[in-house]
Amino acid sequence: MKKMIKSSLFWMLILAVAILTACTNSDSKDKDEPKTNDTSSETEGTKTDGAATGEKVSIEFWHAMSGTGQESIDAIVKGFNESQDKYEVKAEFQGSYEESLTKLRGVGGTKDAPAITQVFEVGTKYMIDSGYIEPMQKFIDEDNYDLSQLEGNILNYYRVDGELYSMPFNSSTPVMIYNKDAFKAAGLDPDKAPETFAEVIDAAAKLKTDEMYGFSMLTYGWFFEQLVATQGGLYVNEDNGRSGDATEALFNGPEGLNVFRFLDTMNKAGTFGNFGTNWDDIRSAFATGKVAMYMDSSAGVAGAIKNAPFDVGVAYIPHADEVKRNGVVIGGASLWMSKGIAEEDQEAAWEFMKYMTTPEVQAKWHLDTGYFAINPAAYEEQNVKDKWAEFPQFKVTVDQLQDTVPGLATQGALISVFPESRQQIVTALEELYQGKGPQEVLDKAAEGTNRAMEIANKTKK
Amino acid sequence: MTRPSTMTMWRKTVDGRTAALYLLPSIILFSVFVFYPMFRTIYLSFFLTDQTGNAAIMVGFENFVYLLGSSEFQNSMKATGLFVLYTVPITIVLALFFALLANEKLKGIGFFRTMYSSTMGISVAASSVIWLFMFNPSIGMFNRLLGVLSLPQIQWLLDPEWALLSVSISTIWMNIGFSFLILLGGLQNIDEHLYESSRIDGAGYFYRLRRITLPMLSPTLFFIITISLINAFQTFGQIDILTKGGPSQSTNLIVYSIYREAFINYQFGTASAQAVILFLIILIVTILQFKLGERKVHYQ
CATH class of the missing domain: 3.40.190.10 (Periplasmic binding protein-like II)
Known part of the structure; x- marks a missing residue:
């Protein structure tokens, strides 16, 4: 009896060791995938299939903003959804920049990927190399979008080999x-x-x-x-x-x-x-x-x-x-469009991104969070001027960015x-x-x- | 001649085959959730992975050679070893002490039993956040207390000398509940007659503790020591929340280091190699424990 307990306990523990050790690495890797699958299957039900039925095109927008940033994003997305009746954006908070990037790795490049993902600035090179994304430049060229209305020093960071791969969104220094x-x-x-x-x-x-x-x-x-x-x-x-x-x-x-x-x-x-x-x-x-x-x-x-x-x-x-x-070098994050999703989803994403860069939205964003307005016309909005008069400190941050000498150093490093x-x-x-x-x-x-x-x-x- | 012998072979193995059939469901489940990930980990540990985590270049034992020579990994192993030494013995001694107290038959002892085991009901994440506030250098309770006693302030989680100790203190607190419960269960299982007869023989409390309680409790103690050791080697949650492996890597325990390598640096190859090394370490410790510790265990 004693011997049996002894040996069975021993093997049970060996097994427990094996299970637990395996859990600590591979399991956590696997854990993420079902999670992302869950979110995608959830939305599959809500995803309207096609403009043919005359329904709205619904897209997902993954972001990493919590607190005041999240409130502001929700308000902006609501504003977009109400401003037109063709598209509907669903904003989803996916945890920190690192966490949301890890989740994206599970679905990137497939049709389950969110149409828009917010990725932090140091993930730029990784995203370009990943093959998950459609360069922003494609839509800018097709739509003849005027980039010069955006802040040059911010574009400077996200432009790689003369092309803009993502749309700047929340920038800070x-x-x-x-x-x-x-x-x-x-x-x-x-x-x-x-x-x-x-x-x-x-x-x-x-x-x-x-x-x-x-x-x-x-x-x-x-x-x-x-x-x-x-x-x-x-x-x-x-x-x-x-x-x-x-x-x-x-x-x-x-x-x-x-x-x-x-x-x-x-x-x-x-x-x-x-x-x-x-x-x-x-x-x-x-x-x-x-x-x-x-x-x-x-x-x-x-x-x-x-x-x-x-x-x-x-x-x-x-x-x-x-x-x-x-x-200074620009910090913060930009918005990336997924590759491999339906074309109308990409269109919806592009419309939303254009909406995000309008002076009114950027003025609201700047005032809510303190991030820069990537569209400098926002600084001419009356509510921004009022706030600046009250808190001249805000202006210092914008001045510092606009005083920046463009160059390789201030463009920021690009490594994966x-x-x-x-x-x-x-x-x-x-x-x-x-x-x-x-x-x-x-x-x-x-x-x-x-x-x-x-x-x-x-x-x- | 051959025919009967195969028949007997077939007959001889009938028990084995029946057993295999019964084991099949769990073998399938274990294969999917344990063995496959485990072998995948071992496989990946011989590779460098690309940015999407797929095996890209076969490097043989290079990951292991790199890790064993890397001062960071050596530091991780040292930190893990120290952490195990700080937490396991103290947790078990304290839990045993509380269990002995709570095993006394007094009025309202149920309340104390609940209190002592209550830390089991709080998740690691929640309790880590509470400890984070208590350790806070500006507004934390501990530094306020030191201030009241006019003692010098301690940078609990920011000073590399203290960080591991601070994490250990919170871990001991978190783990006492579970150990307490198991040990109390063990104590309640000890036959009352043994105590009665020893009392008649005039044995004192400590004599009974040494000669009856501890030997009878030894299987439970052995179990809890083994489980605590394995758990301590795999500590993750409180590290992630309290220190993120810092300051100066002083709390970068192996599992946290694996997490960082895999999910921040996307180096699944080196992360897997670390996991394999951790597996071997725990395996060796457990075997040693069975070889050395089990001699003292008394099975009834």
């Missing part, structure tokens, strides 16, 4: 947000934010009190990319990946080193506050007066002004002392392994804050990025 009251208390001019690395280091030292750090930055690769780009530095070779597949990371060069030294100096001086990788943590630290200056997205300006009980200033991001400012590379930068920053040398941690991140790019290039179809 980084800004430096600061506490004007703390500036006054420290004897600094609250209307003139520090502009260069040295000035920021200086100001941070003056602003530091027992309660408050001078400067902080979210531990996120995007800010590092921006601080490199504003010095004119490239992220990867092959003209930032724009003239060919990038093979080597360049961000561990002098520009990247400038950024890491800048952060390292403040960290060692104790004037830098590390609030981790969570946007909410750093924002609440600013609002509760634990840090005087920090870098945020332009989409965070509205929240910062609303939540802070003190006067909030918004400034351009700092740059290294020895170079002039180049400006961006999410992985950003992870490497996060690790590098964390190690820097723990006291490792700037060059050492940067080189390690570059090495990791190189390997990722090498594999991506090798396995590319």
